[in-house]
Amino acid sequence: MTKAEIVEKMANEAGITKSAAQTALESFIDGVTKALKKKDGKVTLVGFGTFQKARRKARKGRNPQTGEVIKIKASNVVKFKPGKKLKDAI
Structure with a gap:
């Protein structure tokens, strides 16, 4: 949609x-x-789910074209955890 x-x-x-x-x-x-x-970023919509900020650590990755090892920087990501009503509806 x-x-x-x-x-x-x-x-x-x-x-x-x-x-x-x-x-x-x-x-x-x-x-x-x-x-x-915000520092402890979190949004909860009861029944629908929760959006929460999480920190992803720096890590090593691999360039799929060349196979070369690359460094991936640390970053903030958004995680979503569905609520009970949403789970039941699906």
Whole structure:
């Protein structure tokens, strides 16, 4: 499902305009992003799931074309753990 499809579905089900739905979706995405930027970044939506920031350590990798060993820098990643309602629905 694309962002445009989500906006259309939100607009239809909530009975609002597509521009209002798009504003709401962008506001949600912005809020989650800002919350994850914090030191202990975590966003929990009960029943849906939890977005959490995690630190990935630096490690060695391999260039698949040349086989050369390369260094991969440490980075922050976002992990998602689905909630019970989402698991049951799928």
